[in-house]
Amino acid sequence: MTRLTAQTIFNDAEKQLIEAAVRDAENRTSGEIVPLVVDESYDYPQAELVGAGFFALATAVTLSWAFGGSSVWVFLPLFLLAFFPFRCLLRHLPELKRRLIHPTEIAAEVEEKALVSFIEQGLHHTRDETGILILVSLFEHRVFVLADRGINNRVPKETWDEIVHIVTEGIRSSRTCEALCVAIGRCGDLLQTHFPKKVDDTDELPNLILG
Structure with a gap:
């Protein structure tokens, strides 16, 4: 749509x-x-930061626990890799972003x-x-x-x-x-x-x- x-x-x-x-x-x-x-x-930048941080955290924790033995050295790169795509995603999904405000x-x-x-x-x-x-x-x-x-x-x-x-x-x-x-x-x-x-x-x- x-x-x-x-x-x-x-x-x-x-x-x-x-x-x-x-x-x-x-x-x-x-x-x-x-x-x-x-x-x-x-433009509500704080909503993007908080939302991206939350989704990146959940993704990184899940993947590092499943495949990295909960290692912080696995968690940190996964978090950084996930953060920016999630922030971009929120910019293009206004319905989701609005729920974070x-x-x-x-x-x-x-x-x-x-x-x-x-x-x-x-x-x-x-x-x-x-x-x-x-x-x-x-x-x-x-x-x-x-x-x-x-x-x-x-x-x-x-x-x-x-x-x-x-x-x-x-x-x-x-x-x-x-x-x-x-x-x-x-x-x-x-x-x-x-x-x-x-x-x-x-x-x-x-x-x-x-x-």
Whole structure:
């Protein structure tokens, strides 16, 4: 099965649907909505080291006991020979690698990626401080919504849990594009009351970022 990446998760037609959903939502409000899809929020090198070390240790102990009389001089070369292939294997088996990472660490890294991306993409520079980032991080299977302070001053943070749920459930049921479009529309609904569109509004940010 081909692994989905940020560049391949949507076909051209789906990209157009998402961009159209953003335009439609932004036509009803002064807010700026940016969906961002990334392969991963962090590369988690510690998970690779710990996982490779564990599997290499188990392999070396078993083989040295079976064929080397439990000699440390047999164990050490076997451990070193097994370590690097296992580390490479973990890089290509994201499902296994993810199981070696504590959920708390994953949540923290996704949140940090959202904060950094918010700044990098210039969402903090919108005129009325009404930027919204919808981050989809594929490796972690996580969605994080981050809104600028102009919005958070009026919309409770708990409101974004609904958006996260919509996108997360869509990903689980292989309806990522549809779910993202629904979530974008819901953001437009939430913002329309507090931040109606102004006569001189302009589209300040990209409507879809795949990075």
